[in-house]
Amino acid sequence: MSLRYLPHAQLDLSAWDTCVAAATEPVPYAYSWWLAATAGRWDAVVEIDETSGAYLSVFPLPIKRRPWGREVYQPPFTQQLGLLTTAGSRQRNVLDYLTLIKGRFARFYLQLHTGQELASAPAGFQLKERYTYQLSLAPHYPALLAGFEADYRRRLRRNQEQPQPLAVTSAAAADELITLFQTEATGAAAGLKPQEYERLKKLLGALKTRGLGQVLEVRAPQSGALLAGAVFVTHPHRLIYLFAAASAAGRQAGAPLLLLNYIIQHHAGTRGLLLDFEGGMIPSIARFFANFGAAAVPYAALTQTRNPWYLSWLMR
Structure with a gap:
């Protein structure tokens, strides 16, 4: 050897x-x-x-x-x-x-x-x-939900009380999500070059071929406008929050919160599985992840x- x-x-x-x-x-x-x-x-x-x-x-x-x-x-x-x-x-x-x-x-x-x-x-x-932030999904959902910041739990309840609650649905492709990212301030701040977006699309294609990628989105009930979306990668022992974007209206409506709550709820109770939020170096983003009960991992x-x-x- x-x-x-x-x-x-x-x-x-x-x-x-x-x-x-x-x-x-x-x-x-x-x-x-x-x-x-x-x-x-x-x-x-x-x-x-x-x-x-x-x-x-x-x-x-x-x-x-x-x-x-x-x-x-x-x-x-x-x-x-x-x-x-x-x-x-x-x-x-x-x-x-x-x-x-x-x-x-x-x-x-x-x-x-x-x-x-x-x-x-x-x-x-x-x-x-x-640092990245990670959350163990081994506990059942009620225990995980109890670890959310109080305002997050309140916003989830309020959404369910609406005549037309915002809902998370699956999407066949991420093209519209990528466009949303490019047009929002987050995308401008990221400074990604055109060839890097092409690499992302190539990666998403490879994930789709292998059945490892899931695209989730939240749309406005009446207009159908995309409020927020995210790509999650499923891998043994890891669930990765790979890519996400939200419009200003989506952030105000708490659409990113709904996306992460959805994925946590659907994978809760899975022993040995970690949700990796893939970030934490920007203080505001670190706080967002920590409010789900996630811990900083160096x-x-x-x-x-x-x-x-x-x-x-x-x-x-």
């Missing part, structure tokens, strides 16, 4: 996905089809069983080329990556994997998964703590920047 740095062309994607599926860390972002949609290509440090050729662990490295050289980056709609190990892995120290990439990249930025703890920054890297972001060769020459 040995660690190897493999460029993308040398990766066995079948062995890759088998490893990701068997990993002790549930990280759906690391599947080859997910990375193909959001990054296009990636290299990796891989632990290989020399006898069978099976991958025992993988450390994905999404790559893009820049004028100053190649860099590792965190692809859009891919919150966490890092080292994924299986029961048969003998190499579990992330530092051993980082050693094999030393000097290969002009820049390096990668967000690790929540199960990967680092006491301090590896030599040559900077370490920053980030994960690490690793950064490394090397001076281009010409700057090193100038500094001699």
